[in-house]
Amino acid sequence: MKIKKFLAKTEQAAYELVKREFGQDALILNTKTVKDEAEENLCEVTAAIEKPEEAPTFQDALAAAVIPPRAENVSQAQFNTLHKEIDFLNERVELIINHIKYENLPHLPRLLQQRVKSLLTAGVDISLANELVEEVLMNLAGEDLLEAESVDEKLVGKLKARLGVSGPIKFSPIPPTVTLVVGPTGAGKTTTAAKLAALYKYTYGKKVALVSVDSYRIAAMEQLKAFAEIAKIPFFAAYDNNDLLDKMKKITDIDLVIVDTAGLNPLNMKKMVALKETTRVAKADDIYLVLSLTTRQDDQKQFIRNFGILNFTGIIFTKLDEAAKFGDLLNLTVEFNKPIAYLANGQNIPDDITLADRKDLALSILRGKYGN
Numbered sequence: 001m002k003i004k005k006f007l008a009k010t011e012q013a014a015y016e017l018v019k020r021e022f023g024q025d026a027l028i029l030n031t032k033t034v035k036d037e038a039e040e041n042l043c044e045v046t047a048a049i050e051k052p053e054e055a056p057t058f059q060d061a062l063a064a065a066v067i068p069p070r071a072e073n074v075s076q077a078q079f080n081t082l083h084k085e086i087d088f089l090n091e092r093v094e095l096i097i098n099h100i101k102y103e104n105l106p107h108l109p110r111l112l113q114q115r116v117k118s119l120l121t122a123g124v125d126i127s128l129a130n131e132l133v134e135e136v137l138m139n140l141a142g143e144d145l146l147e148a149e150s151v152d153e154k155l156v157g158k159l160k161a162r163l164g165v166s167g168p169i170k171f172s173p174i175p176p177t178v179t180l181v182v183g184p185t186g187a188g189k190t191t192t193a194a195k196l197a198a199l200y201k202y203t204y205g206k207k208v209a210l211v212s213v214d215s216y217r218i219a220a221m222e223q224l225k226a227f228a229e230i231a232k233i234p235f236f237a238a239y240d241n242n243d244l245l246d247k248m249k250k251i252t253d254i255d256l257v258i259v260d261t262a263g264l265n266p267l268n269m270k271k272m273v274a275l276k277e278t279t280r281v282a283k284a285d286d287i288y289l290v291l292s293l294t295t296r297q298d299d300q301k302q303f304i305r306n307f308g309i310l311n312f313t314g315i316i317f318t319k320l321d322e323a324a325k326f327g328d329l330l331n332l333t334v335e336f337n338k339p340i341a342y343l344a345n346g347q348n349i350p351d352d353i354t355l356a357d358r359k360d361l362a363l364s365i366l367r368g369k370y371g372n
């Protein structure tokens with residue numbers, strides 16, 4: 001109930017005010033004469049009205065609709081049923097989203113739809129995934145399209161055709177062959193240099209030397225030097241490009257020189273130019289860009305573009321053991337037309353490095369797992 005006093009010169013005028021504000025249903029509680037500041041008579045009417053129900057706001061309605069959960073009233077069985085229903089709804093929503101996203105899927109046989117999804121789950125770019133599966137569709141017919149074996153064989157073949165690999169280090173006729181590892185900080189250059197050195201010395205029986213030009217961090221040189229001593233590999237430290245020139249002259253009777261360089265922010269043009277000069281002074285036959293597969297694809301693209309001024313031979317991907325998906329291997333090699341040289345899948349020297357093989361790569365992408 002709302003109560004209010006109304007003042008007017010006459011009783012009639014006061015009732016009019018009541019009627020205007022409270023309407024016909026107003027209750028008159030009291031009427032009396034009062035004096036104003038100028039001692040003039042005024043009529044004071046006290047009136048009341050039943051307060052109308054206010055329309056509920058949206059928030060009120062929402063709050064009323066959400067019944068607070070009363071955990072003690074929900075049995076485990078009911079909870080499980082609800083859980084299943086939510087899972088079912090999630091699946092439906094995902095199907096609808098996929099249907100909208102990949103409009104061209106429905107015309108594909110079911111097996112091929114599944115393979116597109118596997119490729120997308122592996123992180124393969126959507127256009128590339130669709131192209132590959134379309135190619136399988138064009139190349140297979142009838143029963144073969146319904147058989148997982150024939151579809152997978154064809155798909156692996158299509159993946160292999162897109163994956164560029166460089167093969168092993170090519171030895172130049174005039175020794176030594178010089179290989180440089182370059183790349184962003186922490187990508188695994190030093191570890192990879194050590195792995196390659198051990199691989200070529202102990203597996204392929206080559207005379208190998210290691211050079212470090214990473215003078216930014218003394219510890220980095222010490223790390224490689226310590227390894228070289230254990231592995232009985234000659235080691236040279238070069239503190240600048242002039243020093244490198246001197247050291248390179250001292251390296252004789254060696255088949256392969258592996259040069260480890262400092263991690264570089266490729267946006268630092270000054271250092272990039274110095275590194276370019278290093279490649280020239282070292283008379284590099286091969287330059288490998290070392291990238292970690294755990295790095296975001298956008299950053300990898302940036303590294304490939306920026307290190308491009310070194311005209312590198314190929315890419316060595318590291319940390320495959322820590323990567324959850326392998327689609328980037330395909331996306332990057334296709335987009336930049338740069339071959340993959342070696343793959344590193346762990347910290348063990350020299351075991352955790354292998355030559356990039358098209359079939360292994362294709363299977364890793366599809367299985368979401370590197371190796372067997």
Ligand SMILES: Nc1nc2c(ncn2[C@@H]2O[C@H](COP(=O)(O)OP(=O)(O)OP(=O)(O)O)[C@@H](O)[C@H]2O)c(=O)[nH]1
Binds near residue numbers: 186347
């Ligand atoms: N899990 C895993 N770790 C790796 C791999 N390769 C290198 N690492 C580790 O990554 C870290 C960095 O490796 P480094 O070889 O020092 O990397 P870098 O590129 O030389 O680093 P900077 O010289 O500082 O730029 C070390 O802890 C390595 O053990 C790999 O394939 N898998």
Ligand SMILES: [Mg+2]
Binds near residue numbers: 190214
């Ligand atoms: Mg290093």
